[in-house]
Amino acid sequence: TQLLEQSPQFLSIQEGENLTVYCNSSSVFSSLQWYRQEPGEGPVLLVTVVTGGEVKKLKRLTFQFGDARKDSSLHITAAQPGDTGLYLCAGARRTGANNLFFGTGTRLTVIP
Amino acid sequence: DAEITQSPRHKITETGRQVTLACHQTWNHNNMFWYRQDLGHGLRLIHYSYGVHDTNKGEVSDGYSVSRSNTEDLPLTLESAASSQTSVYFCASSADTSSYNEQFFGPGTRLTVL
Numbered sequence: 226t227q228l229l230e231q232s233p234q235f236l237s238i239q240e241g242e243n244l245t246v247y248c249n250s251s252s253v254f255s256s257l258q259w260y261r262q263e264p265g266e267g268p269v270l271l272v273t274v275v276t277g278g279e280v281k282k283l284k285r286l287t288f289q290f291g292d293a294r295k296d297s298s299l300h301i302t303a304a305q306p307g308d309t310g311l312y313l314c315a316g317a318r319r320t321g322a323n324n325l326f327f328g329t330g331t332r333l334t335v336i337p
Numbered sequence: 338d339a340e341i342t343q344s345p346r347h348k349i350t351e352t353g354r355q356v357t358l359a360c361h362q363t364w365n366h367n368n369m370f371w372y373r374q375d376l377g378h379g380l381r382l383i384h385y386s387y388g389v390h391d392t393n394k395g396e397v398s399d400g401y402s403v404s405r406s407n408t409e410d411l412p413l414t415l416e417s418a419a420s421s422q423t424s425v426y427f428c429a430s431s432a433d434t435s436s437y438n439e440q441f442f443g444p445g446t447r448l449t450v451l
Contacts, residue, residue, distance in 0.1 A: 227379065234377065256437060267427050267442025268380070275437070313379055317438050323368045323387060323431060324395075325438060327380035 228252055229314055229328035237334040241303050246331045248297045248314035255317050257290050257297045258325065262311040304335045339364040343428050343443040351451050356415040358446050360428030368431045369411040370440065371395075371403060373424040380427065386411055418450045 229250045238244055248257070256275040260268035272281050274290035274297065281288045285308075287300040297314055314328040341362040350356050362369065367388045372380040372395075382395030384403040392403050400422060402414045415422055425447050429440040 229379075231379070258437070258439070265444065267429070267444055268440075269442070270439050273437040273439065315380075315440075323433075323438055324370075324382065324385065325440060326382075327372070329377060330379040 227329050228326040229316055231312075231314060231328040231331045233331060234329065235332050235334075237336065238304055240306060240335055240337050244301050244304060244333070246299045246301075246312055246333070248299075248328050250295050250316065252316075252318070253294050254326075255294070255319050257294070257317075258315045259288055259297070259299055260313045260315060262313060264310075268311075268313055301333075304333075306335045306337050309333060309335050341428060341430055341441055341443040343426075343446050345446060346444065347447045347449075349449045349451065350418050352418060352420060354418050356418050356448065358413045358415075358426055358428075358448070360411050360413065360443060361409055362428075362430045362441075362443075363409065364430055364432070364441060365408060366430035366432050366441075367408065368433065369405070370429045370431075371401070371411065371413045372427045372429065373397065373422075374427060374445075375424050383413065383426075384411075415448075418448075420450050422448065423450045424448060 258273045259271045262268040277292045277294045279290045285302045312331045315325040344359045370385045371383040381397045386405040428443040431440045
């Protein structure tokens with residue numbers, strides 16, 4: 226059983242639509258990261274959230290860490306074809322821990 | 338520029354053979370990790386190392402081994418390859434000083450065990 230479950234697993238939307246991806250766990254994390262992975266490449270870090278309730282914005286992407294630090298969401302406004310990829314959340318169980326637990330992943334396709 | 342490389346990028350082998358996947362980083366990071374990626378499972382940690390001569394088991398370590406003789410390299414060995422080990426393997430590294438534990442990933446190795 227994965228420590229972090231993401232939903233949905235697959236998402237296909239039209240360009241310009243909004244979407245939200247969820248990352249849930251029954252465990253508490255000291256920090257939560259979101260990575261994006263393109264075909265044939267390794268994941269690349271998008272953002273790190275460390276405080277319960279924290280919201281970070283990266284252009285059209287909004288990331289939120291749950292108040293209890295057990296969950297996170299990624300919201301994309303006006304999706305573009307360039308947003309297509311695999312989105313992975315990853316959590317650290319304690320501050321300074323070097324190990325990350327990765328979520329199951331959400332594969333997003335944005336259709337032009 | 339600093340980078341992390343993996344070789345080979347693609348490998349086909351037969352059941353029972355020993356296979357070694359290479360990972361080399363020029364970030365001078367102490368922490369290095371090996372993951373496998375399978376559909377529906379995201380990334381699962383195989384082994385990791387916090388420094389030279391240090392190795393630790395991850396959640397899916399059975400059938401795999403690593404050794405760390407220098408800072409730059411962490412080769413992953415499949416002692417006797419099995420079809421269940423067909424997967425895409427990623428190596429990553431991170432710095433001790435990163436309080437946010439950002440990991441930098443290599444491009445991956447696609448391994449097929451026939």
